[in-house]
Amino acid sequence: MIIAVAGLPGAGKTTWIRQQLAIAKQPVQYFSPGSDPVPIDMTCIAAEFPNVKILTEDEEHQLLNLAGLESITYIELGFHVDLASIEPVLSVLDDFSIHRVALMPPNIQDTEWHAWASEVVPGVTVEPTEGKPxxxxxxxxxxxxxxxxxxxxxxxxxxxxxxxxxxxxxxxxxxxxxxxxxxxxxxxxxxxxxxxxxxxxxxxxxxxxxxxxxxxxxxxxxxxxxxxxxxxxxxxxxxxxxxxxxxxxxxxxxxxxxx
Structure with missing residues (x-):
């Protein structure tokens, strides 16, 4: 199964994924496209969960093979990752049970993340940004x-x-x-x-x-x-x-x- 996670910066995407990793019973993979050359979350997860397989940018092609296995792959999408640009990759995986999760502050509604997600998880309440971040x-x-x-x-x-x-x-x-x-x-x-x-x-x-x-x-x-x-x-x-x-x-x- 593939679980793609997106949302505003600071809303709690990585924290939510870490909570899922802590209780996972099956093999787990983690992938965060667009992290290079500063893979902070990947480095933290690798240190905290040494049994989780970390996929690098060069290993994106493995997602299709992993989707059919009895395992879970979390794809964390930073706010800077354009949902439209990543959608062709996710669409290929739709036949293999992909779940789209948006971590969104309760005080913010009706965004592109809300429209994209199949599940919206209440995240950390963050201050709205004035101007383009x-x-x-x-x-x-x-x-x-x-x-x-x-x-x-x-x-x-x-x-x-x-x-x-x-x-x-x-x-x-x-x-x-x-x-x-x-x-x-x-x-x-x-x-x-x-x-x-x-x-x-x-x-x-x-x-x-x-x-x-x-x-x-x-x-x-x-x-x-x-x-x-x-x-x-x-x-x-x-x-x-x-x-x-x-x-x-x-x-x-x-x-x-x-x-």
């Missing part, structure tokens, strides 16, 4: 950010210093080797910060994905990019931090062995 993405793979600078940047970003931000999320690598997922939706008081279940990276620059996605109006994209660049650590600083962390972890291991 922009999407800005930045890949940060290989970069490690200073935690204090990142906190200041995130606060400024979500409080409107770089434009009217409706939704932003990102995966950031910190100097202690951990990776965190940051999530903000306008109208919800607090951001959420989640550590990804991935190994600590303490050998130079991380060889795994990190990046950020911002949705908003009148975004100062150059300022966002420059401030993020200023948050990134140099090779020498990274090496120093990582050496300190490795020594600290070694002391903890010795204490545990003695105990």
């Amino acid at each position: 922009q999407l800005w993405r930045g890949e940060l793979s290989g970069q490690i950010l200073d935690p204090a600078s990142l906190d200041v940047f995130w606060y400024e970003l979500t409080q409107g210093a770089y434009g009217n931000v409706n939704r932003t999320k990102g995966i950031f690598e910190l100097a202690d080797g951990r990776a965190f997922y940051f999530d903000f939706v306008a109208g919800i008081p607090d951001s959420t910060y989640t550590e990804l279940t991935v190994p600590r990276w303490l050998k130079g620059r991380p060889q795994r994905f990190s990046g950020i996605e911002v949705v908003g109006v009148d975004l100062d994209q150059e300022a966002i990019a420059q401030t993020l660049k200023d948050c990134c650590l140099s090779d020498a600083t990274i090496q120093n931090y990582q050496q300190q962390i490795k020594e600290s972890l070694a002391i903890v291991d010795e204490d545990l062995e003695e105990a």
